[in-house]
Amino acid sequence: MDTPSQKAEEIQLQLDNLRASIREIAHEINNPLGILRMAIYFLESTNPGPEKTAEYFKVINDGIDKIEHNLNRLRAVREDPTQKLSDLPPATKQ
Amino acid sequence: MLYKKPLSVGQVAEICRVSKKTVLNWIYDGALKAFTTYGGHYRIWPANVKRFLDAAGMDIPFDFVDDRTTHILIIDDDQAYSQMLRDAILAEIASVEVVTTDDGYEGLMLIGEIRPQLVILDIKMPKLDGFQVLELLKTRKTEHDMKVLVVSGYLDKSTKEQISKTIAEGAVDKLTDTSTLLKTIGAMLRSEKPTVANNGQSK
Numbered sequence: 001m002d003t004p005s006q007k008a009e010e011i012q013l014q015l016d017n018l019r020a021s022i023r024e025i026a027h028e029i030n031n032p033l034g035i036l037r038m039a040i041y042f043l044e045s046t047n048p049g050p051e052k053t054a055e056y057f058k059v060i061n062d063g064i065d066k067i068e069h070n071l072n073r074l075r076a077v078r079e080d081p082t083q084k085l086s087d088l089p090p091a092t093k094q
Numbered sequence: 095m096l097y098k099k100p101l102s103v104g105q106v107a108e109i110c111r112v113s114k115k116t117v118l119n120w121i122y123d124g125a126l127k128a129f130t131t132y133g134g135h136y137r138i139w140p141a142n143v144k145r146f147l148d149a150a151g152m153d154i155p156f157d158f159v160d161d162r163t164t165h166i167l168i169i170d171d172d173q174a175y176s177q178m179l180r181d182a183i184l185a186e187i188a189s190v191e192v193v194t195t196d197d198g199y200e201g202l203m204l205i206g207e208i209r210p211q212l213v214i215l216d217i218k219m220p221k222l223d224g225f226q227v228l229e230l231l232k233t234r235k236t237e238h239d240m241k242v243l244v245v246s247g248y249l250d251k252s253t254k255e256q257i258s259k260t261i262a263e264g265a266v267d268k269l270t271d272t273s274t275l276l277k278t279i280g281a282m283l284r285s286e287k288p289t290v291a292n293n294g295q296s297k
Contacts, residue, residue, distance in 0.1 A: 027248035034268030041272035
């Protein structure tokens with residue numbers, strides 16, 4: 001049986017892991033969000049031709065896919081608490 | 095005379111009618127911005143001479159054309175973000191060339207090659223991360239007039255504290271709205287202190 005200090009240590013470790021995971025997921029979601037924001041700025045403030053517009057829409061779609069992938073990682077951890085976020089593959093950056 | 099190229103300490107001394115030692119003291123004090131050549135000599139861009147004369151209230155006629163092409167280097171492993179930012183800069187800021195790389199090592203080499211006025215640097219990168227790049231740049235930074243803006247996907251308190259201890263002049267979150275980000279970049283190119291960081295807060 002764990003002593004109170006062992007239990008406290010274990011809780012602290014879990015908290016540290018949770019903090020690291022939150023930090024990682026925030027980073028992984030902020031990156032594509034930044035791209036979405038920039039793509040929308042372009043579509044709003046410039047008058048891109050059809051080719052560029054198609055390119056920006058692709059960038060927006062890819063960004064949404066990355067965010068969805070990261071939300072699925074979060075879901076996987078919620079459904080199976082033994083899963084670690086770091087064990088689930090991140091979305092590729094490109 | 096129309097000055098175009100970087101000036102030596104002697105030339106600045108002649109223009110200001112002071113001794114070389116006085117000019118060196120201005121450089122040591124940080125009042126006159128200079129860079130060091132590979133041979134260890136100080137050189138001063140004409141725009142920095144003009145800025146100094148104006149700030150010091152020295153009424154000395156000084157004609158110059160700063161013939162530097164403004165180069166910006168983006169170091170970010172997220173190529174989609176780099177490309178978007180490159181397009182945004184080219185659309186909104188006149189007379190700039192923007193080079194991108196997804197690799198910190200290549201970024202360091204490009205700094206030596208193109209001598210950019212501004213480096214936009216991501217933090218979280220494989221191989222060589224942004225902090226390692228900043229550390230390696232510490233020794234090179236005096237070689238030419240260069241600023242570093244960190245653009246990161248996640249700027250928490252500890253990351254901002256860590257950045258404030260580096261040579262980077264500013265830091266912005268990638269979620270910062272694009273027009274604010276472009277204003278920050280423009281201000282840094284005009285040698286103004288960055289006014290925004292992390293969604294509008296100061297560094």
